[in-house]
Amino acid sequence: MSQSATAPVAGAPEIPSIPLRELAPWALFFGLLGLLVIFFISADQGAVSIPSGTLIHEWVHDGRHLLGYPCH
Amino acid sequence: MSARAFLVRGLLAGLLAGIVTFMVAYAVGEPQVGAAIALEEAGGDGHSHSHAEGGEEGGDEGGEEAPEVSRTNQSTWGLLTGTLAIGVALGGIVALVAAVALGRIGRLSPGQSTALVTLIGFVAFALVPFLKYPATPPAVGSGDTIGLRTSVYFGYLLVSVVAAALATYGAVRLRERFGTYAAVVGGTAAYLVVVVVAGQLFATVNEIGDFPADTLWSFRLASLITLATMWGVLGVALTGLIGRLHRQQQAVAERKAFAASL
Numbered sequence: 001m002s003q004s005a006t007a008p009v010a011g012a013p014e015i016p017s018i019p020l021r022e023l024a025p026w027a028l029f030f031g032l033l034g035l036l037v038i039f040f041i042s043a044d045q046g047a048v049s050i051p052s053g054t055l056i057h058e059w060v061h062d063g064r065h066l067l068g069y070p071c072h
Numbered sequence: 073m074s075a076r077a078f079l080v081r082g083l084l085a086g087l088l089a090g091i092v093t094f095m096v097a098y099a100v101g102e103p104q105v106g107a108a109i110a111l112e113e114a115g116g117d118g119h120s121h122s123h124a125e126g127g128e129e130g131g132d133e134g135g136e137e138a139p140e141v142s143r144t145n146q147s148t149w150g151l152l153t154g155t156l157a158i159g160v161a162l163g164g165i166v167a168l169v170a171a172v173a174l175g176r177i178g179r180l181s182p183g184q185s186t187a188l189v190t191l192i193g194f195v196a197f198a199l200v201p202f203l204k205y206p207a208t209p210p211a212v213g214s215g216d217t218i219g220l221r222t223s224v225y226f227g228y229l230l231v232s233v234v235a236a237a238l239a240t241y242g243a244v245r246l247r248e249r250f251g252t253y254a255a256v257v258g259g260t261a262a263y264l265v266v267v268v269v270a271g272q273l274f275a276t277v278n279e280i281g282d283f284p285a286d287t288l289w290s291f292r293l294a295s296l297i298t299l300a301t302m303w304g305v306l307g308v309a310l311t312g313l314i315g316r317l318h319r320q321q322q323a324v325a326e327r328k329a330f331a332a333s334l
Binding site: 015020030031035037038040042043046047058059060061062063065067072 | 073074075076078079097101102105139140145146147149150151153154157158160161162164165168169171172174175176179180181182198201202205206207208209210213215218219221222223225226294295296298299302318321
């Protein structure tokens, strides 16, 4: 097993990988963006409100319940 | 294979997952949401919506004041907004995690490692948090505890996701020395120990009261089907797209190698 992990068998297709240096900015920026979207859909105007009010909460109300997030 | 290629496919797969999830949630989930709201309105004071101003039942039609968003909008455009946004966001994040995992999880092919990442994502991000803090229908849950419930839900979610990431990393390292069997068993066991122990330590939320058990069960089942649809479609679509990309690139590489050999 350990040998095959370091030295692939002849004929076995090589699996590409992406250098972490190249991935880091993508993962950071779009990861944060994605988390922000998830926050607004799943939790905003429940425990924390940015902006204050209830419109976002009411608008995504059913999705919040059905996707299992704490709603009210 | 690049970060961009993964992200674009993740967003597409997420969009598709969001659309399908909306259809399933509308067909399977909305009747249960409607049943819960009907109970809430019939029951009167028991559990009130905290988000209504003053705490009355302003969130639903039938209250004295006009609701901010009508039930029709909540169950159609509102639900679609939620599933699409969560689908696209999850799709992008899962795809970037799959890009990190590419070529780094044993000798799994790009399609296989992507499928594994989505499966782990479903268990860690949706299934395990659901088992500890199951979805609650409207009419269940006091507005006074939304702060506590939100923090324990997302706290437990964070524990689960971090544990899954570390367990996967540990399993990859374990495999180099002890092989695949030990790696899968070890990684899975480590994750389970963490989430079970954390599950015992985290506060339990029980605000069901006298809410009818059959409606609750139907709602939770519908919620689980909704979550499984989201992750299932995302996983299948993303795995298909990444597998196809890999095959195309292989074909190009083979053609180049053939041309060079002439």
